[in-house]
Amino acid sequence: MSDDGLVMLQLCEPGETPAPHESERGAAVGIDLGTTNSVVALSFETEVEVLRAADGKALIPSVVHYKDDGEVVVGQAAREAILESPDHVVTSIKRLMGRGIEDVKSLAGTLPYTLEPNPDGGMVRLRVAGRVLTPVEISADILRAIKARAEEALLGKFVSRAVITVPAYFDDAARTATKDAARLADIEVLRLVNEPTAAALAYGLDNSVEGLYAVYDLGGGTFDISILKMEKGVFQVKATGGDAVLGGDDIDHSIAEHFLSQRKVAVGDHPISSGEVKQALMTARVAKECLTSRPSGEWMIEVDGKPSLHTMTREQLESLAAPFVERTISICRDVVEDAGIDVADIQGVVLVGGSTRMPLVRARVAEFFGRPPLSNINPDEVVAVGAALQAEALTVGSDTLLLDVTPLSLGIETMGGIVEKVIPRNTPIPVAMAQEFTTYQDGQSAMAIHVVQGEREMVDQNRSLARFVLRGIPPMTAGAARIRVQFQVDADGLLTVSATEMTTGVEQQVVVKPSYGLTDDEMATMLRDSLVHARDDMAQRLLTEAVVEAQRSVLAVQSALSVDQDLLSADERQAIDAAIEQVNAACAGSDRDAVTQAVDDLENATKSFAEKRMDRGIRNALAGMSVDRLDGALGGGE
Amino acid sequence: MVMTAQAMPALMPCWSCKGPVATRALFCSVCGAVQGPGPIDHFTRLGLKATFDVDLDELEKQYFGFQRRLHPDRFAAKTPKERALSQSQATALNEAYETLKDPLKRAAYLLELMGHKVDLTACGTISDKSLLMEQMEKREAIADADSVETITKLSAAADTDVLSCQCHISAAINGENLDEAVHLTIRLKYLVKLAEEARTKKSRLTRQAR
Numbered sequence: 001m002s003d004d005g006l007v008m009l010q011l012c013e014p015g016e017t018p019a020p021h022e023s024e025r026g027a028a029v030g031i032d033l034g035t036t037n038s039v040v041a042l043s044f045e046t047e048v049e050v051l052r053a054a055d056g057k058a059l060i061p062s063v064v065h066y067k068d069d070g071e072v073v074v075g076q077a078a079r080e081a082i083l084e085s086p087d088h089v090v091t092s093i094k095r096l097m098g099r100g101i102e103d104v105k106s107l108a109g110t111l112p113y114t115l116e117p118n119p120d121g122g123m124v125r126l127r128v129a130g131r132v133l134t135p136v137e138i139s140a141d142i143l144r145a146i147k148a149r150a151e152e153a154l155l156g157k158f159v160s161r162a163v164i165t166v167p168a169y170f171d172d173a174a175r176t177a178t179k180d181a182a183r184l185a186d187i188e189v190l191r192l193v194n195e196p197t198a199a200a201l202a203y204g205l206d207n208s209v210e211g212l213y214a215v216y217d218l219g220g221g222t223f224d225i226s227i228l229k230m231e232k233g234v235f236q237v238k239a240t241g242g243d244a245v246l247g248g249d250d251i252d253h254s255i256a257e258h259f260l261s262q263r264k265v266a267v268g269d270h271p272i273s274s275g276e277v278k279q280a281l282m283t284a285r286v287a288k289e290c291l292t293s294r295p296s297g298e299w300m301i302e303v304d305g306k307p308s309l310h311t312m313t314r315e316q317l318e319s320l321a322a323p324f325v326e327r328t329i330s331i332c333r334d335v336v337e338d339a340g341i342d343v344a345d346i347q348g349v350v351l352v353g354g355s356t357r358m359p360l361v362r363a364r365v366a367e368f369f370g371r372p373p374l375s376n377i378n379p380d381e382v383v384a385v386g387a388a389l390q391a392e393a394l395t396v397g398s399d400t401l402l403l404d405v406t407p408l409s410l411g412i413e414t415m416g417g418i419v420e421k422v423i424p425r426n427t428p429i430p431v432a433m434a435q436e437f438t439t440y441q442d443g444q445s446a447m448a449i450h451v452v453q454g455e456r457e458m459v460d461q462n463r464s465l466a467r468f469v470l471r472g473i474p475p476m477t478a479g480a481a482r483i484r485v486q487f488q489v490d491a492d493g494l495l496t497v498s499a500t501e502m503t504t505g506v507e508q509q510v511v512v513k514p515s516y517g518l519t520d521d522e523m524a525t526m527l528r529d530s531l532v533h534a535r536d537d538m539a540q541r542l543l544t545e546a547v548v549e550a551q552r553s554v555l556a557v558q559s560a561l562s563v564d565q566d567l568l569s570a571d572e573r574q575a576i577d578a579a580i581e582q583v584n585a586a587c588a589g590s591d592r593d594a595v596t597q598a599v600d601d602l603e604n605a606t607k608s609f610a611e612k613r614m615d616r617g618i619r620n621a622l623a624g625m626s627v628d629r630l631d632g633a634l635g636g637g638e
Numbered sequence: 639m640v641m642t643a644q645a646m647p648a649l650m651p652c653w654s655c656k657g658p659v660a661t662r663a664l665f666c667s668v669c670g671a672v673q674g675p676g677p678i679d680h681f682t683r684l685g686l687k688a689t690f691d692v693d694l695d696e697l698e699k700q701y702f703g704f705q706r707r708l709h710p711d712r713f714a715a716k717t718p719k720e721r722a723l724s725q726s727q728a729t730a731l732n733e734a735y736e737t738l739k740d741p742l743k744r745a746a747y748l749l750e751l752m753g754h755k756v757d758l759t760a761c762g763t764i765s766d767k768s769l770l771m772e773q774m775e776k777r778e779a780i781a782d783a784d785s786v787e788t789i790t791k792l793s794a795a796a797d798t799d800v801l802s803c804q805c806h807i808s809a810a811i812n813g814e815n816l817d818e819a820v821h822l823t824i825r826l827k828y829l830v831k832l833a834e835e836a837r838t839k840k841s842r843l844t845r846q847a848r
Contacts, residue, residue: 190714234702337841394714401706428732430710430725490725491710549717552671556655559669564657610656617649617658 026160028190028395029150030198030387031143033164033178035094035221035247036354038062038142039384040150043392048202048385051153058381060149064090064141066129074145086278087114088129092249093142095221096124096135097181098173123177136177140184147187161188163391165383167222168194169242169407171453172465172495179492188541190394192492195219196226197237197402198386199352202377204230204400212238212345214336216365216373217352217383218328221247225332227339227346233400239339239426240407241331246324248288248355254320255284259310263301266308276303283310291317292357318360325361329368338426349373354380404429410465410487410495413450415440417459422487425455429493434486436502443475447483451497470499539592546595547587553599554583557606560613567612579605653719664708664727672713672723679751680734690748690811692738701735741804742830745811745823754816756823766821773828780836786843793836800829 029051032039037059041050050058057076065078066088073081082089096104101115101124116125116132125132143164150159164187166178175192182189196215203209209230217224224242228235259280260272283299287310290297296313336343349369355361356379366372377385393400405426411419412435422435439447447470454462473481482502489495557580565573579602586598648661654671662676681688684700706712708727713720737743746756776796783789803826810819 191711231702234706236702333841333845337837390711394711397712401702401709401711403702403705403709428736430729431732432729488729491728545718549719552654552717552720556652556669556671560655560657563668606656610651613657614649614651621649621658 026158027150027154028161028163028391029159030384030389030391031146031162031164031187032195032198032381032384032387033094033139033142033146033166034062034383035092035219035249036062037220037380038146039381040146041381041384041388042150042154043385043388046389046392046398048388050381050384051150053149053153058384060142060146062091062094062142064093064138066090066131066133068129072141074142082278082282083275086274090126090128090133090138092221093135093138095245095249096126097139098171098175098177099124099135123173136181137184139178139181143181143185143187147185160186161190161391161395163191163193163198163387163394164189165195165198165387166192166493167217167219167242167244168196168224168226168237168240168404169222169244170493171244171408171463172410172493173463174244175493179494189492190391192494193387193390193402194224194226194237194240194404194407194493195222195383196224196240196350196352197228197235197404198384198390199350199377199382200226200228200230200235200386201389201400201402202382202386203350203374204233204235209348211347212341213348213350214332214346214369215350215352216328216332216356217242218355218361219247219353220355221245221249223247223328223331225328225335227335227341234403235400236403236428237405237426238341239335240405241335241338242407243327243331246327248353250324251288251321251355251358252281252284254324255287255312255317256280258312258316258320259283259299259301262310263308267306273303276301279303287312288317288358292359314359321358321360325358325364328361329364332365332368343369346371350382351375352379352382404491404493406431406489406493408453408463409455410451410453410489411462412437412485413452413459419452419454419457419459419462422485423489427489429489430491432486432488434484437483437485438479439473439476439481439483440478442478444478444481445473445475446471447473449485449497449499451487451495465495466497468497468499470501473501474504476503543590543592543595546592546599550583550587550595550599553602554580557602560606560609564609564613564616567616568609572609576602576605576609653723664704672708672720672727674723675727675730680737680747681751683730683734684738686738688748688751690741690745690808692744694739697735697738701731704731741807742823742826745804745807745819745826748811749816749820749823752811752816754820756820758823758827766824769825769828773832776832777835780832780839783839783843786840786847789836789840789843793833793840796829796833796836800826800833803829 027042030041030043039050039058039060041048052058060075061079063075063078063082065073065081065085067073068088078089082091100121101118104115104124114127116127118125123134123136125134126138147159151157162182164178164182166175170178178192179189196217199215199217200213203213211230213228213230215224215226215228222242222244223246224240226240227238229238256277260276263276263280264270279301283301287297287299291312291314294314296311298309298311301308301310346369349365349371351362351365351373356375362373390402392398405428406423407425409421409425410423411421414420414437420435423431423433437447448467449470450459450467451465452459452462453465456462470483473483480503483499484502485497485499487495487497557576561576568576579598583595583598583602586594649658650661651657652659652666652669652671652673655666655669657666657668659666659673662678662682663673665672675683679688684697684704686692686697686700705728708724708731710721710724710728713724737747742758746758749756780789780792783792803822807819807822807826810816810822
């Protein structure tokens with residue numbers, strides 16, 4: 001008999017087994033997929049390296065240029081093309097993730113691209129360079145560029161998995177859209193992590209802070225504020241809030257509008273062209289950045305040979321920006337209240353996002369929290385740093401743990417368009433909660449279920465997430481049926497809904513139609529269109545999964561043998577050893593079917609062994625003997 | 639084989655190595671595989687004594703400790719089955735934590751464990767006449783409050799009522815006056831609601847005053 005069993009047993013301490021084939025699965029990076037810029041980083045033994053371009057720049061502008069010849073360019077080169085071919089360049093696509101045409105109407109005047117009407121509703125579609133694209137596809141193009149950047153910086157190492165950050169305040173549709181974009185870009189998402197939580201992780205590890213902290217994250221397109229408790233490596237989000245469409249972009253638009261009205265005076269009243277809008281926006285961004293360090297400046301806008309000169313002081317800028325900054329402070333106030341704490345309890349405020357460079361933002365945040373904010377980690381890079389740390393924690397292991405919450409309440413539409421909340425906001429995830437509903441007509445056999453997200457009382461004031469119909473309710477008098485609707489939010493913050501009619505106990509298969517997402521069919525088509533090597537990659541992934549599962553089975557059997565082998569005759573033992581050999585041999589090959597077949601054979605070969613072990617366990621328990629051993633793994637808190 | 643249920647810990651086969659494992663175990667003691675959440679009460683799940691007087695620091699410490707071992711982030715690189723089980727475990731821990739953290743939910747839950755169900759979801763009328771009168775009076779006072787000073791006092795008083803009601807619940811449960819405890823828990827529900835209303839009004843008036 002070999003002593004393999006003992007060696008293997010060491011390897012399978014709970015929670016400590018590194019996944020096999022770790023090196024073959026490629027590097028796991030952290031990606032901050034931003035509205036204006038994106039950043040990618042890699043952590044090795046908690047040392048984080050921000051992956052830079054050859055010129056040392058970390059920021060990849062989240063800008064995509066769709067050329068007429070079909071070439072797709074992302075980043076600085078795309079940003080530079082905005083002026084010459086504004087209709088071919090897409091910026092700030094993150095603001096449209098998981099959004100319907102109604103959602104973006106309020107932005108319509110300021111959106112520098114053409115929206116394509118979509119008769120089926122659902123997520124908006126953009127007309128760019130003669131193509132119709134969804135925000136998911138455009139984000140996937142950005143992610144492909146990020147992946148290429150990372151692989152280049154890592155000298156050709158294969159990057160296949162990532163932690164991708166999302167604004168804490170992103171709703172379910174936007175989260176799903178982000179995950180779909182990663183799938184299109186052939187990146188396996190290890191976890192969607194909220195941006196402020198990622199930033200807290202970066203700070204917590206570097207500065208070993210303890211206590212209550214606030215993370216104020218004002219990016220290009222989104223604002224988030226989270227209150228976290230940090231304690232011995234646990235990062236527990238107490239409350240989170242924000243605005244998914246409030247950010248530096250709004251300030252840029254406000255400055256641009258100011259410039260354009262000045263320009264009308266300078267060059268005469270005329271219909272504003274899309275080229276003028278784009279140039280005004282670029283100038284606005286430059287002006288905003290300049291005025292961070294200087295009291296005033298002067299800029300020129302020239303379109304169609306018509307120049308106009310614009311001056312602005314920091315005071316003017318601040319009066320344009322003030323309404324947006326005040327809105328963030330008001331949200332901070334609500335979140336502090338939600339957390340059930342006093343501003344004075346907060347021991348530090350962390351600044352995240354490029355827009356927190358504005359002196360006005362720093363001053364107002366310092367004033368509200370009564371202390372100067374921390375910003376010793378570059379606010380543009382801190383989220384990616386946290387994401388990279390989490391990617392390492394998820395693949396290699398870690399002593400830290402992030403405990404996050406639902407940002408928005410989830411509920412169901414009831415009679416009269418009123419929302420019945422099923423999961424309140426700031427509930428720790430993962431979470432499962434159920435609510436019972438009943439029929440309101442005799443013999444009612446179907447029930448429409450409408451899932452919404454938001455804090456308002458009426459359905460139409462919240463975001464619609466999905467609708468489905470529960471059919472096959474047995475005929476009963478009104479109010480007799482008991483329909484239990486279960487909401488489940490996973491660690492990525494993604495929702496699944498199921499429904500069961502309780503009197504019959506039959507779970508109904510429900511197909512959820514996402515209100516602003518992509519259907520499975522649409523995703524399948526996009527995957528087919530976009531992934532040249534899709535089949536190979538998918539086959540490789542399935543094989544890897546089968547091998548991991550097979551190795552787990554072998555380890556489990558070997559552990560069982562190490563404690564209960566005396567239950568087996570020599571013949572029986574030999575049969576099991578042979579079956580294990582078969583699995584190991586299959587795992588060394590590349591035939592997935594052979595692997596699963598070998599695992600099935602192993603299961604059959606160990607069936608009677610398993611029965612004998614159960615019998616022994618029950619006998620021992622009846623004899624009061626090995627209760628300690630069986631109970632031992634219950635474990636304690638700390 | 640005939641088994642007498644009360645005489646032994648419930649056993650079931652480990653899904654991974656198929657050997658016997660206690661239904662309440664988190665991990666199989668033989669193969670180390672994570673198990674699904676067992677049918678145990680919230681206190682047991684977090685390794686706490688079943689009492690109303692939960693030490694919140696201790697609760698948090700236990701909750702963090704169990705999450706450290708069971709959270710899906712610990713199983714991200716594992717097989718889908720292990721990931722799903724860890725998600726169920728973490729979900730059960732969150733439910734236990736959220737229930738025990740909140741005095742109102744904790745009281746109702748503990749009383750139910752002790753065989754006295756408190757229906758907190760019932761939105762029916764208050765059957766207790768004196769409670770009804772008290773609630774109406776206090777609610778009116780909050781609605782009438784028009785200065786930061788007045789509402790601050792009312793809000794502080796409402797918070798004190800909540801705390802004192804919790805003390806009475808604790809005494810009733812510890813003294814095994816469970817009917818009294820049920821009654822007080824229903825009272826606590828209304829007091830908590832009142833305190834929330836006062837707090838909301840207070841922040842509204844404070845904001846207006848700014």
